[in-house]
Amino acid sequence: MRIALAGASGFIGTALTAALIARGDDVTAFVRPDSTRAPADAIRWDPARGLLDDADVRRVGPLDAIVNLAGAGIGDRRWSDERKALLRSSRLASTTLIVDSLQALGASTLINGSAIGYYGSRGDETLDESSSPGEDFLAQLCRDWEAAASRAPRDVRVCHLRSGIVLDAAGGALRRQLPLFRLGLGGRLGSGAQWLSPISLVDEVRAILWILDARLEGPVNLVAPQPLTNAQFTRVLARALGRPAALAVPRAALTLALGRGLAEGAILASQRVLPRRLLESGFTFGQSDATAIVATALARTN
Numbered sequence: 001m002r003i004a005l006a007g008a009s010g011f012i013g014t015a016l017t018a019a020l021i022a023r024g025d026d027v028t029a030f031v032r033p034d035s036t037r038a039p040a041d042a043i044r045w046d047p048a049r050g051l052l053d054d055a056d057v058r059r060v061g062p063l064d065a066i067v068n069l070a071g072a073g074i075g076d077r078r079w080s081d082e083r084k085a086l087l088r089s090s091r092l093a094s095t096t097l098i099v100d101s102l103q104a105l106g107a108s109t110l111i112n113g114s115a116i117g118y119y120g121s122r123g124d125e126t127l128d129e130s131s132s133p134g135e136d137f138l139a140q141l142c143r144d145w146e147a148a149a150s151r152a153p154r155d156v157r158v159c160h161l162r163s164g165i166v167l168d169a170a171g172g173a174l175r176r177q178l179p180l181f182r183l184g185l186g187g188r189l190g191s192g193a194q195w196l197s198p199i200s201l202v203d204e205v206r207a208i209l210w211i212l213d214a215r216l217e218g219p220v221n222l223v224a225p226q227p228l229t230n231a232q233f234t235r236v237l238a239r240a241l242g243r244p245a246a247l248a249v250p251r252a253a254l255t256l257a258l259g260r261g262l263a264e265g266a267i268l269a270s271q272r273v274l275p276r277r278l279l280e281s282g283f284t285f286g287q288s289d290a291t292a293i294v295a296t297a298l299a300r301t302n
Helices: 011-022 054-060 081-100 137-149 172-182 201-214 230-241 251-258 260-267 276-280 290-299
Strands: 002-006 026-031 043-046 065-068 109-115 157-163 165-167 187-189 198-200 218-222 247-249
Touching: 002 011, 011 026, 011 201, 043 054, 065 081, 065 201, 081 109, 081 137, 109 137, 109 201, 137 157, 137 260, 157 201, 165 172, 165 201, 165 290, 172 230, 187 230, 198 201, 198 290, 201 218, 201 290, 218 276, 230 290, 251 260
Parallel strands: 002 026, 002 065, 026 043, 065 109, 109 157, 157 218, 165 198, 187 247
Antiparallel strands: none
């Protein structure tokens, strides 16, 4: 396949690019106009200004699919009003530009990023793709993000990747946790009762490839089939590292350190999500629970 990838240099995008190339696909990256390390076959763009380089589009030629993973990091810093505006604009502007350019790009498939933040924080409720959306900031962001992708022409297959917590030692949440846990300073967050829905980076990439090949469309939850609480995950990670994890970070401390928006809206959110559509389509997880996910992530650091 001939695939263009937005967000190719990110945590997931880097791994996905390698996997696509390894199986023989041609991959073109969307890059900023001022990028100094852009490959020769890249497509230059500036989503904030609504610009896509026409000469690059003509040179690359028709595409089979576009995978859009572009967007500022959700957990990278406190959610000030300015930061929240960037989280929205970085996702909506890139998606809007791609959708408006689909005819020129010649792509019949759009695989667009989203997240299980779509469901909001729902306590112990079990959620799948048929569940209603939440009402908090992340839920509204995901709803608008998916709506922007759904503006694609009817003859374009659109899939929304509702990704959970993607775990790997190379990036994301686990990379930030590992130093503390290796020092024996890890512990549960808040009460630890909030549900987590993780997925290994390996299975995240495998699932995206599966979605491309199986031609799934609509929302698809990218999470392992066995969610667990934060307290349970804390024990799994501590046991894998052979370290104690008896500490706890109080809710008030998280709010003080991260700000109420990020702490309540993401770090302490409870999302018990199942990958119903992936399982029904025949996808088989390589790491179906947190023990396997952590073991795989740690092995990849050696």
